[in-house]
Amino acid sequence: MNKYFTLFLVFFSLKISAQKITISGYIEDAINNEKLIGAAAIDVSNNSGTTCNVYGFYSLSIKANVNTEIKFSYLGYQAFPLNIKATKDTIINCKLIANAVLKEVVINAAKQERIENRTDMSRINIPIEQIKNMPALFGEVDVLKALQILPGVQKGGEGTTGIYVRGGGPDQNLILLDGVPVYNPNHLFGFFSIFNADAISNVELIKGGFPARYGGRLSSVIDITMKDGDNKKIHGTAGIGIIASRFTIEGPILKEKASFIVSGRRTYIDVLAQPIIKNQIGGANAGIYFYDLNGKFNWRVNDKNRLFLSGYTGDDAIYGGFKNDYDDGTYQYTSNQKYGLRWGNQTTALRWNKIVNSKLFMNTTLTYTKYRYEIKSDSDSRFDSSGVNLDKSQYIQRISSGIKDYAGRVNFDYRPNNNHYVRFGTTYIYHIFKPGSVQTKITTTTITQDTTQGASQLYSNEGSLYIEDDWKIGEKFSVNAGLHQAYFRVTGKNYLSLQPRISANYRLPFGWALKASYATMTQYLHLLSNQSIGLPTDLWVPVTDKILPQQSQQFALGVARNVYEEYEVSVEGYYKNMSNVIEYKEGVSSFVTSNDWQDRVTRGRGKSMGIELFVQRKFGKTTGWVGYTLSKTTRQFAEKNLGQWYAYKFDRRHDIGITISHIFSEKFDMAANWVYGTGNSISLPIQSYATAPDFFAQSFGGFGGGGGGANTPSLKYYDQLNNVRMRAYHRMDIGFNFHNKKKYGIATWNLSFYNAYNRKNPYFYYQGYNKAGKERIFQISLFPILPSLSYNFKF
Numbered sequence: 001m002n003k004y005f006t007l008f009l010v011f012f013s014l015k016i017s018a019q020k021i022t023i024s025g026y027i028e029d030a031i032n033n034e035k036l037i038g039a040a041a042i043d044v045s046n047n048s049g050t051t052c053n054v055y056g057f058y059s060l061s062i063k064a065n066v067n068t069e070i071k072f073s074y075l076g077y078q079a080f081p082l083n084i085k086a087t088k089d090t091i092i093n094c095k096l097i098a099n100a101v102l103k104e105v106v107i108n109a110a111k112q113e114r115i116e117n118r119t120d121m122s123r124i125n126i127p128i129e130q131i132k133n134m135p136a137l138f139g140e141v142d143v144l145k146a147l148q149i150l151p152g153v154q155k156g157g158e159g160t161t162g163i164y165v166r167g168g169g170p171d172q173n174l175i176l177l178d179g180v181p182v183y184n185p186n187h188l189f190g191f192f193s194i195f196n197a198d199a200i201s202n203v204e205l206i207k208g209g210f211p212a213r214y215g216g217r218l219s220s221v222i223d224i225t226m227k228d229g230d231n232k233k234i235h236g237t238a239g240i241g242i243i244a245s246r247f248t249i250e251g252p253i254l255k256e257k258a259s260f261i262v263s264g265r266r267t268y269i270d271v272l273a274q275p276i277i278k279n280q281i282g283g284a285n286a287g288i289y290f291y292d293l294n295g296k297f298n299w300r301v302n303d304k305n306r307l308f309l310s311g312y313t314g315d316d317a318i319y320g321g322f323k324n325d326y327d328d329g330t331y332q333y334t335s336n337q338k339y340g341l342r343w344g345n346q347t348t349a350l351r352w353n354k355i356v357n358s359k360l361f362m363n364t365t366l367t368y369t370k371y372r373y374e375i376k377s378d379s380d381s382r383f384d385s386s387g388v389n390l391d392k393s394q395y396i397q398r399i400s401s402g403i404k405d406y407a408g409r410v411n412f413d414y415r416p417n418n419n420h421y422v423r424f425g426t427t428y429i430y431h432i433f434k435p436g437s438v439q440t441k442i443t444t445t446t447i448t449q450d451t452t453q454g455a456s457q458l459y460s461n462e463g464s465l466y467i468e469d470d471w472k473i474g475e476k477f478s479v480n481a482g483l484h485q486a487y488f489r490v491t492g493k494n495y496l497s498l499q500p501r502i503s504a505n506y507r508l509p510f511g512w513a514l515k516a517s518y519a520t521m522t523q524y525l526h527l528l529s530n531q532s533i534g535l536p537t538d539l540w541v542p543v544t545d546k547i548l549p550q551q552s553q554q555f556a557l558g559v560a561r562n563v564y565e566e567y568e569v570s571v572e573g574y575y576k577n578m579s580n581v582i583e584y585k586e587g588v589s590s591f592v593t594s595n596d597w598q599d600r601v602t603r604g605r606g607k608s609m610g611i612e613l614f615v616q617r618k619f620g621k622t623t624g625w626v627g628y629t630l631s632k633t634t635r636q637f638a639e640k641n642l643g644q645w646y647a648y649k650f651d652r653r654h655d656i657g658i659t660i661s662h663i664f665s666e667k668f669d670m671a672a673n674w675v676y677g678t679g680n681s682i683s684l685p686i687q688s689y690a691t692a693p694d695f696f697a698q699s700f701g702g703f704g705g706g707g708g709g710a711n712t713p714s715l716k717y718y719d720q721l722n723n724v725r726m727r728a729y730h731r732m733d734i735g736f737n738f739h740n741k742k743k744y745g746i747a748t749w750n751l752s753f754y755n756a757y758n759r760k761n762p763y764f765y766y767q768g769y770n771k772a773g774k775e776r777i778f779q780i781s782l783f784p785i786l787p788s789l790s791y792n793f794k795f
Contacts, residue, residue: 020064021086021087022062023059023089024058024091026052027056028093029077029096030096030097033095033231033259037054037055037225039052039077041070044081046068057361059361060418069082072096076099076127077098078096078099115513115560115561116561119505119515120209121516121570122209122572122574123204123206123209124150127618130624133671135752136750137783137788138242138243138754142192144161145193147203148675150614150627151627151629151655152166157190160186160190161191162186163222166220166576167607167631171523171525171540173217175222177312178224178310178349178351181216181369182312182347183345183369194314196265198263199227199248199263199294203223205220206220208519208554208576209480211468211482211501212423212482212501213423214484216522218521218552226294231251231252231298234250234251238795239790239793243268249262259298260298262294262295263294266289266290267288269288285320286319287320288317289316290316292312296308305352305354306354307350308352309350315344317340319338320340323336333383335381337378339377340374341376343373343374345370346368348369352364360414361414362411366408367406367408369404369405370403371540377395377397378395391445392444400434400439404431405430408427420472421470422467423482424465426463426464426466427463427464430462431542432457433458433459435539461490466482468482477504478504479503482502483499486499486524490542497551499520499522501518503516503517504517512559512561515558517554518553518555520551521552522549522551525543528601548580550579551578552577556574558570571612572611574609577606580605583602585639586639602637602640603637604635604638605636607634608633611629612627614627622663629656633648633651641720646723655678659671667739668736668739669736669739674732677730679727681723682726683721684723686723726765727761732759734756737750745793749791754788760781760784766780
């Protein structure tokens, strides 16, 4: 009996020593308490670990009653080792010190999770400080322009922020600001984005291998996280540029308890140009500007509960008008004409983070987002004689469109042990669509007419459920598998879509990892976009019984590893097919011409395939990346190009993006970008046939004779859509930063050169006539070399 009792005690002791407990908490910046997304917590003794989620929360299982060394680390921060012998689940909040405040910077591989150890693929994270150091158009740092330099991403046009990922359109990008979808991320016709880099803490691009927690778009997820606000001390930044000024201020409301951040920006082109316009054109009033304002409130209720309230509002406006007065003593005539174009976004998010227990984290969010645009034109006139009104008229027209969302979501992160990371949750969205309407009101001395034309508001319900597990199977294999169930209801029509997702990682010899992924995606929203005009006349519309959801399947295969510890290297190949993509029919305008937008579109298919190479260095005095893409993207519509496949407008065979930043000293650093891309596909006639001469033009001295003169009508023959490529696009940008420490902060002068070697890149082509009256193709270039100077102050 004593022998069995002794054996029981030995077994019980071994069982106790092998028991697992969990340490959890937040990993934050020691200076301002900002969460460190993706920071690592490593159990050095057992060579296992975990990373923080997007809210800075981690959960790590370790052995109970055993001395364990835990190392907390993050890119650009000093690693923090901690020896612990815990007997129960414990909350440990860790604060890391940035290398920038250390006298000596030590580079080591523990600063980041190695790319070959990550299950996911087709995901790129760019440090925000690296983005802020990049050369900028007119001195305005832009997050979306930085993403355009990445492999697999094409820009829309010269200087614009348009994003086309792996052959997809701009509507196929899910752009999130603090978890809230943004429907139009552009300012000033797309030359700038709405994201103020001073208010952002993290930027992540996912272009394939989508985790199950994301849904609703086909091509990419751009997840942008705002700063929480420093809860220790007040500080901020301010900047003055050529076209805009900005400010950011953050600080504690209750020290170590609650904080805020407010960031704003406004252009002043209208203010500078107004005196010139009035001087040149008497009675004229015109201008263009944009502004945006970000704000966030953060309250640490206790160690397990945190509340966040964040918001964004921004607008673009173009306005103008003319006033004419005539009075000869007998007759008096007065006329006023006003026009305007305005578009903008509003977003709000109320978020509650709760640590349910050491293994389970909950995030509950309520959101609101709105996008709208309006074009207006007003004119009125009055004609009098000797104090008697002879005629009075007024004409008012409004063209408007928009979309609003009210949404709620609950997400859970569950870590049963270090080999499983389970995420699950649900989302509900109530959409309100205004696909486009035209209101016209005419008033004269004899009649009054008021009409509204266009589609009425539409209402829809969208919901989803998801579950995914990032599962480490042994030392060499891991898989992320999940399901995304989506639901959409509009005008009595129900749609259901079950979307499986899987990514796998297998460790090869010599430090390489073989990665593969498969993802199906469904999109219930369509964007009607007229690419022939630059105005923001895009219409967001839902699926209907005629217009089906967009769907895609994407396969990807690649290899990746860290080279020399500090370089991330990846090579990926992908194939994507898309169905039910829509475009306007040929010759149809985006402006409202009928009561049903469905009559103006055609439905088709798309394919994209490519190979991408990416090398990135995120830390050290020299940082940057090199990206190369070889790709092909095509479209097919039954009612376009005789039903044949044709090159997509933004199909490019070759794309190269290089960016590099180097710190020479505390007082001086510089950065440079170089981009190259095969020209966009456009449609040009391959033959012109002269028709009957314009005799009316000839009688007034015009060209004639039927020989192809400037006033001789001709028929154009196109063999297919997008049959010609524009000239290749390439450009270099260079920026220099000069820093000077002041008593109350750091002052920085930035000198940038956009298109430094003055390349005349094509913006668009048009057909015209030369001096000899012969038809030819002319190229319009937009930006020559553009220097810019800005002053920034950090306090």
